[in-house]
Amino acid sequence: MLDFAQVVENRHSVRLFDGQPVPEDVVQRCLDMAMKSASSSNMQPWEFHWVRTPQIREELVKICFSQPAAKTAGELIVCVARTKAWDRVRLNTLEQLKKIKSEGFHVPDAAFDYYSQLAPKLYSVGLGGWLKRGYFFFKGLKQPTMRGPVNEADMKVWAIKSTSLACQTLMLAFQSEGYDSCPMEGFDPCRLKKLLNLPRDADTVMVLGVGKARPNGKALPRIRGERDWFVKIV
Ligand SMILES: Cc1cc2nc3c(=O)[nH]c(=O)nc-3n(C[C@H](O)[C@H](O)[C@H](O)COP(=O)(O)O)c2cc1C
Secondary structure (H helix, E strand, C coil): CHHHHHHHHCCCCCEEEECCCCCCCHHHHHHHEEECCCHHHCCCCEEEEEEECCCCCCHHHHCCCCHHHHHHEEEEEEEEECCHHHHHHHHHHHHHHHHHHHHHCCCCHHHHHHHHHHHHHHCCCCCCCCHHHHHHHHCCCCCCCCCCCCCCCHHHHHHHHHHHHHHHHHHHHHHHHEEEEEEEEECCCHHHEEEEEEECCCCEEEEEEECCCCCCCCCCCCCCCCHHHHCCCC
C-alpha cells in the first residue's frame, strides 16, 4: 500500500492500457472501498456495473466511441446514479439503527425521526416538490432554509454528487492497488442505458476504464491551472 499523497500523485487518466484483466479480488476490494464513500443522508445512490460479458463489453466499447481508454482497458465499470432507489436504503438504515441500538449503542431519537419521517418528505418530488418549493420560499424569507430537492433535476444532481465521490474513491482505490484508470463521459448515455437494461431513474455518470498503463500510456505530465484560480481563502 502506498501513502495517500503518493496515491493521489500517481492517479493520472490513462488512455492506453496493456489490455490485461485486473485480478477479480482487486476489483472486488476496490468496489468495497468505493462503497465506503460519503453520500448524502447515507443514501448510497450509486451502482457499479462491472462489465465482464465479452459481447456486452464489445458493445460498450462502441458506445464509448471506441475511444482508446475503453478499447484497451483491462476492465470497464459503468458507474450509475439512481434517483429513486433511496427508499430501500432508508428502510435498511432504519433496520440497522434498531439493531445497533439493541446492541447497546446510543442512537439519538433524531436519527430514527430523520429516516422514518423527514427523509421521505425531503426526497419525494412531483406534487410534493411543488409544495416544498413554496414552503422553502416562505421559510427562507426569515431564516436559513434548505431549498431542495424539489424536482427530478434536483434529484439528479443529488444522486450524481454522491456517485461522483464514489467514482473518485474507486479510482484512488485502484491506484492504491497499483492499477491505473480513466474516467470517461464520452459515451452515448441512451444506448448505454439500453445495453445495461437500466431503469428510468438511472443516470450513467461515468464509465471507468481500469488496468495497467502501457509504457507510453501516461503521455503527458499533469496540467493544472493557477492555484489561486481555484483556492479562495475567505
Ligand atoms: C467526468 C469526467 C469525464 C471524463 N471523460 C473522459 C473521456 O471521455 N475520455 C478521456 O480520455 N478522458 C476523460 N476524462 C479524463 C480527463 O480528461 C482528465 O481527468 C483530465 O484531463 C485531468 O487529467 P488527470 O486525470 O490525468 O489528472 C474525464 C474525466 C472526468 C472527471
